Amino acid sequence: xxxxxxxxKQLKRDIGLRKSRVSNLQPPLRGFGYYxxxxxxxxxxxxTDPQGKPWAELKPSTLQQKRAKGYPDDIxxxxxxxxxxxxxxxxxxxxxxxxxxxxxxxxxYGTSKMPQRQIIGITPKRLKHGSKLIKVWIxxxxx
Numbered sequence: 001x002x003x004x005x006x007x008x009k010q011l012k013r014d015i016g017l018r019k020s021r022v023s024n025l026q027p028p029l030r031g032f033g034y035y036x037x038x039x040x041x042x043x044x045x046x047x048t049d050p051q052g053k054p055w056a057e058l059k060p061s062t063l064q065q066k067r068a069k070g071y072p073d074d075i076x077x078x079x080x081x082x083x084x085x086x087x088x089x090x091x092x093x094x095x096x097x098x099x100x101x102x103x104x105x106x107x108x109y110g111t112s113k114m115p116q117r118q119i120i121g122i123t124p125k126r127l128k129h130g131s132k133l134i135k136v137w138i139x140x141x142x143x
Contacts, residue, residue, distance in 0.1 A: 033088025
């Protein structure tokens, strides 16, 4: 014989907890934002796009200009300003993630004179990580 018992009071508490957690997703979204910031920092370190594809090499003339100004040879790194403006802001229901440096837009999409070097992006792996954070938050941890 198989028997299942359901405690109505406990069920109501569990549902109430999950409902309140769904109405405030800021904690897992904040964690997801931090994760995206770290992934982007890793991209600058490895000079790759969100999918792991290497950024286009710098032209010899660009390298010459950077060296004349005392900047490092690293791609998308001169003063480090762009890298330092990666941010995320979480609210109860949304996450904003981006780069505040206006020059990032040119690199993200490329121009007629500059190849695309994508910095910001949500990959399936990243989306899965964010979904897992939200799921764990909503379901809570059983003690």
